[in-house]
Amino acid sequence: MQRPAVSLIGVPTDIGAGHRGASMGPEALRVAQIDQRLARMGLDVRDRGNLHGPFNPWQPPHAGYRHLPEVAEWNRAVHEAVHAELREGRLPVMLGGDHCLAIGSISAAARHCRERGKKLRVLWLDAHADSNTSTITPSGNIHGMPVACLCGNGPAELTGIGGRTPAVAPEVFRQIGIRSVDEGEKRLVREAGLVIYDMRHIDEVGMRRTMEEALDGVDADTHLHVSFDVDFLDPSIAPGVGTTVRGGPTYRESQLCMEMIADTGRLASLDIVELNPAFDKRNQTAKLAVDLVESLFGKSTLIR
Numbered sequence: 308m309q310r311p312a313v314s315l316i317g318v319p320t321d322i323g324a325g326h327r328g329a330s331m332g333p334e335a336l337r338v339a340q341i342d343q344r345l346a347r348m349g350l351d352v353r354d355r356g357n358l359h360g361p362f363n364p365w366q367p368p369h370a371g372y373r374h375l376p377e378v379a380e381w382n383r384a385v386h387e388a389v390h391a392e393l394r395e396g397r398l399p400v401m402l403g404g405d406h407c408l409a410i411g412s413i414s415a416a417a418r419h420c421r422e423r424g425k426k427l428r429v430l431w432l433d434a435h436a437d438s439n440t441s442t443i444t445p446s447g448n449i450h451g452m453p454v455a456c457l458c459g460n461g462p463a464e465l466t467g468i469g470g471r472t473p474a475v476a477p478e479v480f481r482q483i484g485i486r487s488v489d490e491g492e493k494r495l496v497r498e499a500g501l502v503i504y505d506m507r508h509i510d511e512v513g514m515r516r517t518m519e520e521a522l523d524g525v526d527a528d529t530h531l532h533v534s535f536d537v538d539f540l541d542p543s544i545a546p547g548v549g550t551t552v553r554g555g556p557t558y559r560e561s562q563l564c565m566e567m568i569a570d571t572g573r574l575a576s577l578d579i580v581e582l583n584p585a586f587d588k589r590n591q592t593a594k595l596a597v598d599l600v601e602s603l604f605g606k607s608t609l610i611r
């Protein structure tokens with residue numbers, strides 16, 4: 308199988324989050340040697356450095372959103388950077404940063420798919436559904452809204468990034484590991500028809516069957532985007548996130564999830580988000596994220 312050429316794009320901001328610190332995520336992943344670890348697997352890895360954007364002004368919500376102009380500015384930068392890498396035939400890895408940045412990266416993957424006639428599938432690995440809107444959000448933090456915005460349910464500054472509204476249809480998403488959904492959000496995800504494999508589903512049928520279902524229909528024409536929110540993982544192994552929710556996938560379940568994605572050979576873009584070194588211990592969560600990303604790129608115990 309041809310090894311992809313990988314571009315690392317640091318996006319050092321916590322502009323959409325409810326706690327400060329995800330802005331340090333890109334550097335923590337570099338300290339955990341994400342570039343060397345992928346290069347050692349034989350991948351052509353280039354670190355493009357960090358994108359730049361406005362500082363976090365740490366203001367209360369305005370009309371249901373916190374920091375909307377700043378979130379839009381960061382996401383426009385992410386969109387252009389991710390799209391440029393895809394156009395060059397490279398696999399962009401967005402080192403977040405908080406999860407609002409997936410608006411920029413996934414709208415870029417969607418635009419690339421339109422240009423190349425590919426089908427998009429997004430695996431959203433997360434404890435949360437991230438499908439809030441300004442009217443139901445308890446906090447106004449936009450990292451709780453990217454899925455809704457990508458599906459066209461949000462402010463024009465965000466839904467229009469990438470030139471097409473909505474950027475994607477809800478059918479492209481498969482959400483995995485979900486265990487915290489706000490009250491109003493439950494109704495919204497049901498109305499949108501989002502496919503959600505919550506922790507109860509994983510408990511009942513196991514990670515293997517869950518991933519078979521989530522990857523069903525992925526074929527040679529599919530662009531597979533993985534949006535990996537580190538809070539997907541159980542907090543006992545991954546304390547370095549702002550919004551821990553207990554009862555997440557174990558180390559082995561997470562490895563299997565990543566390995567089964569790698570087996571498809573269709574991974575084409577990746578977000579690593581919500582890593583928050585301010586909550587971490589000795590960078591263990593960054594190291595774990597890098598271990599899992601190695602598996603996502605095909606590292607396995609045996610020749611399979």
Ligand SMILES: [Mn+2]
Binds near residue numbers: 434437
């Ligand atoms: Mn998230």
